[in-house]
Amino acid sequence: MSEPLRADGTTSRPIHVLMVLDSFSFGGAENLVAELGTHAPASMRISAASLAPPVGTRTALFGRIAEAGLEPTYLGVKKLADIGGFIHLVRTLRRTSADVVHAHLGYSAILVPLAGLLARRPVVATLHLIPQKHTQRREWLKERLSVRIPARLGRLILVSQYAFDEYARLHGPARHTWRMIPNGVDTDRFSAGRSGDHTGAQVWACVAALRPDKNHADLLRAWVEVVSAHPGARLLIVGDGPARPDIEHAVSELGLQDSVTLLGRREDVAAVLATVDGVVSASVEEALPTALLEAAACALPVVAADAGGTREIVIDGVTGRLVPVRDVRALAEALVSTIGDPVRAAEYGRAGRALIDQKYSLTRWIENLNRLYAEVIGDA
Incomplete structure (x- = not known):
């Protein structure tokens, strides 16, 4: 043969x-x-x-x-x-x-x-x-x-x-x-995002299919607290799927129209990540989330719910912040503190990139x- x-x-x-x-x-x-x-x-x-x-x-x-x-x-x-x-x-x-x-x-x-x-x-x-x-x-x-x-x-x-x-x-x-x-992930395709740029309002991204298990609902509730603590902070939601109408409704109900943008499905995720300061995930079910591998490859800090294999990428206090699944308050606190400490956030990003180079x-x-x-x- x-x-x-x-x-x-x-x-x-x-x-x-x-x-x-x-x-x-x-x-x-x-x-x-x-x-x-x-x-x-x-x-x-x-x-x-x-x-x-x-x-x-x-x-x-x-x-x-x-x-x-x-x-x-x-x-x-x-x-x-x-x-x-x-x-x-x-x-x-x-x-x-x-x-x-x-x-x-x-x-x-x-x-x-x-x-x-x-x-x-x-x-x-x-x-x-x-x-x-x-x-x-x-x-x-x-x-x-x-x-x-x-x-x-x-x-x-x-x-x-x-x-x-x-x-x-x-x-x-x-x-x-x-x-x-x-x-x-292709480490040559991902360049450092804006995590080293301490000027201007923070821009974060969530890259995930718009499905219930990705738990955008909790993320949006947490983002209300982020905007309260950091006026001008923006969230880009990248992806598409059956939950889009529910997410659009939640954005409106929570008054987040000026701080949350749904970009839909994008073929240029690497380019999007190059424009943001960090990546967040509230997902409740993951084997090994590609979006977080790509974020770490961009040397971006990550705040994520502790779902499945996520903890193998997001090491709490090292490459980002890891919070309990479906804990809106903990997710908000982690986002607020990470956004408020850009020096520590940059350290998370560098450690994340080193982990990608070593294992992923x-x-x-x-x-x-x-x-x-x-x-x-x-x-x-």
Whole structure:
């Protein structure tokens, strides 16, 4: 299937990795795969496929993935029980020149390892979320399968220690095939924000999909206290989603029209971060929040709720402030004190950037993936 490995784990040609996503919808995993395509080293060749057919918003990132040179295709699997779609998936994996197939997200983590077994292709799967609180047994079973199947048939990657521990607690025990490999950010794309500029009113940003779990409601209530303590402070809300009408209503009800701006979904988040003094998150559920990795890469202080893997980026009193989830008063206090002490805020930012360089750079992520790919190819 592939060339023998050298002693250093490499081959005489690039390792071809086929990335299979649940869809090409707009999301963190999809953006991360596009970033990998843009920055893949000469030792790797990356292509991408969507498990789902091209319907509606499931095509949102097709263009960006194509621009990254990943030759995106659609596999046409409509649902987990789509037998015809699964057969097509198996046939596609048999025909592909890929040395390893890397599945991302829940449905792909279930179907791709099974198809890989039949097609005799080694498979790696990454789950980018933390376990959910399922009220229906069927959804709980799907999540369990997304853990157990790749762990038994290939390798399972979790993106934070928190996610690793939670999956082990709920769907474990952890096996020797489990790996904790945090995602990375392109440190060259992010420049320092305004955190070193102590003049003028402070501008902070919240970068998150507009969904209830991102908890913009508590953030806006806390921002009322921020504006009271620091008149002229502004908050930029970057993102879009189903909660937008509720957020717009809350802005109006709280009288924040002059201090809060909804920018909508932006493709130039790096440029936005270069104009702000800090980043805030009130999210109640995170595996490893990309927005906070990007903020730290910009050497920006971060104030965040202690949700999931957030604490692995926001070290309280070192890279920013970490407060209890859904504690509006604590969130407001942390924002007010950080905004009021720009020297300390700048220290947070510098420490955050050092942490990114050490553990969360795109280069480090790619190196970790390369080693794992060589491992699974060697096992095949």
